[in-house]
Amino acid sequence: MTMPQADPNQPLIPMPELSLQALRQAVAAVAPSRLPEFFEDMQKAFVRAGDEGTVLPIRLFYRQWGVVVEIERHPETARRLHEAERALDSEDPEVRDQAIREAGDIVRAAHREVAGG
Structure with a gap:
């Protein structure tokens, strides 16, 4: 089982x-x-x-x-953030830009939750 x-x-x-x-x-x-x-x-x-x-x-x-x-x-959120952090080392500027957006979205949402909103 x-x-x-x-x-x-x-x-x-x-x-x-x-x-x-x-x-x-x-x-x-x-x-x-x-x-x-x-x-x-x-x-x-x-x-x-x-x-x-x-x-x-x-x-x-x-x-x-x-x-x-x-x-x-939140395991999935943490996984996405850590993946975005690793992508910041990419040679591809589009990948880095997407990683910055993803990490920013995650951190801003966490700030809103902690602030009670």
Whole structure:
């Protein structure tokens, strides 16, 4: 007996709240190879917030990583984005232009979702 395949159009995890703990757990679940980048960005955001006396860098960090999670929790969307990123190295300018459009569409849609729209 075989197990049914997961639907690539269904999210792997629910969208987490935009908090440090929830985003860390989500990144660990959907993009574990990016955890070092997550922690580096977190450290930079908190240092910048302290230096500037504002929480804006922390809010931007949460938003940035919320977008990453929003993309990566949808396997088909993540696959399309990573394929577009690889196509940016193409010798063909039309392929690169299409890749830029595709990646931009995906990232903009993820930003809208994270913003609640």
